[in-house]
Amino acid sequence: MNSVMRFIKEDDLVSLTKELIEIPSVYDPLDDNANEEKVAKYIYEKLKQVGFEVYIEEAAPKRPNVIAVLRGNMPGKTILLEGHTDVVTPGDASKWKYHPFKGEVVDRKIYGRGACDTKGNLAASIIAAKAIKDSGISFPGKIILCIPVDEEGMMTGIKDFIRRGWADDVNGAIICEPVDNNICLDIKGAIRILVRIKGKMAHGCMPYAGINPNIGMANVILKLKELEEKEKERLGRHKYLGFPSITPTVVMSPSNGKGQLNVVPEDSLIAYDLRTIPGQKEEVLLGQIEEIFNQLKKEVENFDCEYEVIEKRPCVSTERNDPIVKSVEKAYTKVTGSEPVYNGVPGATDGTFLRAWKNIPVVVIGAGEREIPHQRDEYVSIDQLIETTKIYAASILNFLYENF
Template sequence: MNKTEINTTRQKQDREDVISLTQELVRIPSVYRPGDPNGNEEKAANFVANYLKNLGIEVHMEMVNPGRPNVIGIVDSGKPGKTLLFEGHTDVVTEGNHDAWELDPFGAEIVDGRMYGRGTNDTKGNLACMITAVHSLLRNKEKWSGKIILCIPCDEEGFMTGIKHFIKQGWADDVDGAIICEPEENQVCIAQRGAMRIVINVYGKMAHGAISWSGINPNWRMAKIIVALEELEKSEQARLGKHPLLGWPSITPTILQAPYKGDAQINVIPDHCMTTLDIRTIPGLDHKELVKSIEGIFEKLAEDDPDFKADYEVIEDRPATNTDKEDQVVQAVAAAVKKVTTKEAVYNGVPGATDGTFLHVAGIPIVTIGAGDRDIPHQINEYVDVDELAETTEIYREAALTFLNDGVS
């Protein structure tokens, strides 16, 4: 059998493996549901840990929170060299209305070349790609130096406690580059928008709706805050412009709730109104300065209204990230894309934050790439093209060889 035949046989085996592994992962629901003993990542994590052990990979499991473990796989070549990290999380978002899906959201059925199900795209398909890529290296006894770490954390879709725990435990200390396995249509994403999550509370006085003067309506005050935030968003967009990879910064009110506790009633003025902000930032937008601007809105409204009473809490703060195009891990991934697809790499940015955000904060160069339409995550009828899973597996495999062999694959 010549080299071309060997390579074709290997690619066929890798394709079969990644499709099968994706299906097995998707069929293990791992939606975090507080209070539900089965509503966490533990079953998926246990499956992955056993799968890696069966490949002969050194495996560590660490419980981040009850029922929510991280899985860490270590593949050491036995030769000194760089350390490459692949990252893909086990948790998925809720399927939402189960009946609205055309196919079982946890069935992983393949129809016309697409696999459907929650996590096929974000990001169990890419988790399967990174595992299969490493399996391929081992099965074919490829030569390389250094070490590969498979970082498989919980809770990426929440507050990213898994990756924070991974870093705190020292696993990332000696990593030279990281590939974040998320659905990006196999574009080489070297930047990410930052994220802030803020809760705003406005307080009033409960009263009868027909006797409005006897109460203090927090809804009017909250409306003024939201209007002012819209103006702040516009001014920041005008000041910073549109980032070539990340688009516009944004300030988005999401949850709006009044009363905050208790039952709402149409003829009752609530005593408390709450909103949440999902803020996405780009390089050049300082988070501390943005918070000062929000405080300024509160101060201005309080000057004009003696009954204005509000506070805020920043519950999450993730910086924007950027990795130089010339960084070794970026160059290795771009070279792998060209080798596998025969096309030049397309560079882009990630519209949201990923676990890679905190690896970046820890000083690790990151690049995000993976199978799946960028607009499909978290939607009903989520899917991934199986051809793209096979392609991504090849890209990860070639990127690892190139990075760990200093550009020679």
């Protein structure tokens, strides 16, 4: 183990994290140049230069996944480490104390968009695998670095990765996300729904000549809030995932274009983000929602709505006795000298689909305070990032070479 750890260099880790942050990879469908292409190509070339077997594949136009493979010299299991290249928008950069795309180092913290979510952890996975390669140590099996696009969106990258067969022989996966290096075995599910309430345009001074969809919209929001409260009462608070939620995140009236003060809109739109926990079944929950809509048709005059489920991500869990969990537990204790801390992931991850579609056991672990992602002046601690890199390297060896 020590022969590998001495190849984990702080300067290499910090430099790579900074380099990744300095390449903006915020996706914008309205801007042809705003995507993950530049950072993916940079990673591809970097990994190829240091001797990995590397592939680059477009999951969508100008949105390429990078896959790197390191093969052992004996047959064995396959372990996957996943870290995405996309980051969320920084918003108004002038409101940041540290520039979002400069990777500034201050007081042993690296600042910038993606520092902890998840370019720092992506760098940690690369440095960990490279340390194993550079050590020249013999190991069985295979290491795959999955570096996909679009984790912050519809997870196009991991879906494409799975569809192309890359996950077919994977026995365990580490998802490199910012969770304070807690060992997370439970991941909340997500359902995204678009609800459109139909109305009829009219002059604001003669509202009864039309049908106001905002009345129906208000009833939908209140009724689904009641359903949320019933689910919270039925299930209680999950030890690691907290309560389930049914959240209206976007409310628009009309659904397209701009509203006008003296115009009754012809329709309205509510976008819902549902987060599920164990004990909830997607089909049952969606059936309850449809029943609410049917009831509103009876109770609210002229109520007419349609809804579309645009994404379903099931709640998933990995058992504590799984080999990938035991490997990470052992690595954590070895690196930190402490007992592991367990937790859950409040949002879906790319690991959701690895677990749900391919039944691959997944552990989510990585550097970064849990509440820092997506905020201004995002940062990651260098000391914690070094700890993470060592945990990744030790976990890989524990998993591939049992009792290493």
